[in-house]
Amino acid sequence: MSEIIVQNLLSPVVLFFVLGILAALFKSDLTFPKGLSEGLSIYLLIAIGIKGGIELSNYPLDAVIGPIFGVLFLGITIPFISLIITRFMKMDLKNSISLAATYGSTSIVSYGAAVSILEANGTNYEGFMNAMVVLIESPAILVSLLLFNILQRMQEEPALAKQSVGIVPSITKMIDLEVIRETIFGKSIVLLLGSLIIGLAVGDNGLPMIEPLFIDLYDSVLILFILYMGLIVGQRLPEVKQHGIKLLLYGLLTPLLFGSLGVLTGDFVGLSTGGATLMGVLAGGASYIAAPAALKTSVPDANPSIYLGLALGVTFPFNLVIGIPVYYEIAKWIQ
Secondary structure (H helix, E strand, O other): OHHHHHHHHOOHHHHHHHHHHHHHHOOOOOOOOHHHHHHHHHHHHHHHHHHHHHHHOOOOHHHHHHHHHHHHHHHHHHHHHHHHHHHHOOOOHHHHHHHHHHHHOOOHHHHHHHHHHHHHOOOOOOOOHHHHHHHOHHHHHHHHHHHHHHHHHHHHOHHHHOOOOOHHHHHHHHOOHHHHHHHHOOHHHHHHHHHHHHHHHHHHHHHHHHHHHHHOOHHHHHHHHHHHHHHHHHHHHHHHHHHHHHHHHHHHHHHHHHHHHHHHHHHHOOOOHHHHHHHHHHHHOOOOOHHHHHHHHHOOOOOHHHHHHHHHHHHHHHHHHHHHHHHHHHHHHHO
16 A cells, blocks of 8 residues: 555656645746636546546446435535535635535545555445546535535625524525526536536547547646646645644544545445445545636635645545545445
8 A cells, every 4th residue: 555655645746736836935937827727727627527428428327326326415515514614613715615615526546546455455346436536526516616606695795694594594595596507607617517418428439539638638737737736835825824723634534524424325325345435535535636627717716725735735645544444444344
């Protein structure tokens, strides 16, 4: 396992993230044009969605319907739990939403490490779990942005928010067709869900056209995006200090909470020990690709040092060292 941990921590994605942080801390003149950073976000959202749709097209609906509902449950529930925790921590709305989206989504690299560990242990898992990686991203981002639009409107129109007591009744009053329209047809969700549907529709027949740009070049474009996010994190790193130990504990403890929920959900929908472990990894991971790309366009004022710094600097190595083995042991114990 130590070899896998070292391999992932020394991956180009992590190293370029560190390079971006160091460049910012040492006041380098390295910058990214605004149009380029926006283009990288658009590319990643399309690539993630379309690859997940193609993967999902290879399985009959009756084989994946249970796990799909399980993933939807996690993608909807975890952002709510995360929002409650961060608001209890007195975090502002934009950064609370950014953590809800980041931790409601998942880490593709952590998932890949978990697959390697299962294969090394000779533990089988359901092949369609690879498609679940993308499916958990969409509902988490959608729910987080919907909550953001609702709660932001509550702040802008406090008189309406005071018409009922408690967050749930207030949210219910504030939901209207315009809020739903703004969320669903925001560019992040349009690109992610639209690409997923297109990938599902074209299936493997679309690979000759899609593969050269959205699959072959994916890792290289991801490195550019992570380097850019590293620069942003380095520039805003001092802002993290105001949240102190609470933020660190969030990045360490919530993966165990969400990951355990994921394992239980996987067992409930009938997955094997390996499949339930992977469901736990999906729930316990924090996204540093899809969610940051969506937040970059939909909640630009959220601090990347918080959501991306925690996802890559705390939760990612924690899951590699502790999280994945814990989820695996829980899955074995349950089954």
